[in-house]
Amino acid sequence: xRFDVVTLFPELxxxxxxxxxxxxxxxxxxxxVRLWPLRDFAEDAYRRVDDRPYGGGPGMxxxxxxxxxxxxxxxxxxxxxxxxxxxxxxxPVVHFSPTGAPLTQxxxxxxxxxxGAVLLCGRYEGIDQRFIDRHVTEELSLGDFVLSGGELxxxxxxxxxxxxxxxVLSPASHQQDSFSEGLLDCPHYSRPELLPSAxxxxxxxxxxxxxxxxxxxxxxREQSLALTARRRPELIAAARAAGRLSSADEAxxxxxxx
Numbered sequence: 001x002r003f004d005v006v007t008l009f010p011e012l013x014x015x016x017x018x019x020x021x022x023x024x025x026x027x028x029x030x031x032x033v034r035l036w037p038l039r040d041f042a043e044d045a046y047r048r049v050d051d052r053p054y055g056g057g058p059g060m061x062x063x064x065x066x067x068x069x070x071x072x073x074x075x076x077x078x079x080x081x082x083x084x085x086x087x088x089x090x091x092p093v094v095h096f097s098p099t100g101a102p103l104t105q106x107x108x109x110x111x112x113x114x115x116g117a118v119l120l121c122g123r124y125e126g127i128d129q130r131f132i133d134r135h136v137t138e139e140l141s142l143g144d145f146v147l148s149g150g151e152l153x154x155x156x157x158x159x160x161x162x163x164x165x166x167x168v169l170s171p172a173s174h175q176q177d178s179f180s181e182g183l184l185d186c187p188h189y190s191r192p193e194l195l196p197s198a199x200x201x202x203x204x205x206x207x208x209x210x211x212x213x214x215x216x217x218x219x220x221r222e223q224s225l226a227l228t229a230r231r232r233p234e235l236i237a238a239a240r241a242a243g244r245l246s247s248a249d250e251a252x253x254x255x256x257x258x
Contacts, residue, residue, distance in 0.1 A: 003119055005034065006036045007038060016155050024165075026158075050123075061125050067131050068135070097140075183239060186224040207219045229253060
């Protein structure tokens with residue numbers, strides 16, 4: 001899959017894409033990332049890509065025309081690489097914005113098996129709405145807060161997609177992630193068996209040392225249910241509505257009285 005990133009700051013991407021276990025996906029081009037510096041598509045001597053908003057107000061807006069030229073260049077190169085007109089027309093054009101829909105694991109999983117997308121990294125006060133109305137197919141947000149630009153959300157999406165690619169992680173690693181089954185992940189423990197503390201040694205939960213795989217699996221499921229019920233009860237409601245909770249799950253939730 002291929003992701004084309006339109007950004008004012010392409011230098012922010014290299015350090016991240018070359019680090020950690022997900023670099024395998026980028027180096028092998030399982031996740032092929034192409035960077036498109038927006039200033040390359042300015043037409044004046046100052047390489048200007050922003051201006052004041054009509055109607056006044058603070059900040060600057062990214063202009064529609066440099067973005068349109070950048071997007072046209074992306075589509076032209078994809079076409080030269082063999083993408084059909086129908087594939088180009090179906091390609092997601094993603095704008096990262098606080099007004100967008102929350103980025104979820106389910107949406108990440110869709111991207112992870114798709115053809116990729118064009119990722120638009122806005123800056124300043126945003127992007128001229130006419131460009132958004134004409135070209136953007138999807139607006140995404142990392143949460144109810146505001147960042148300086150779209151580069152960090154783009155990196156977050158690329159990282160989330162990369163870790164789902166074959167042979168990047170073991171399958172069990174991401175299959176047990178938070179949200180993969182609609183719930184938060186359970187707690188995890190490692191060595192030492194007793195962690196020294198001023199209040200007394202803190203042990204690993206005994207069930208994890210039992211070697212009884214069915215009991216361990218059930219304990220982890222119950223921990224996941226309890227954590228989700230306390231912190232994200234709406235996820236429990238969604239799992240229940242989708243029929244993802246077993247009778248044993250429901251019985252355990254009943255004991256929590258949450």
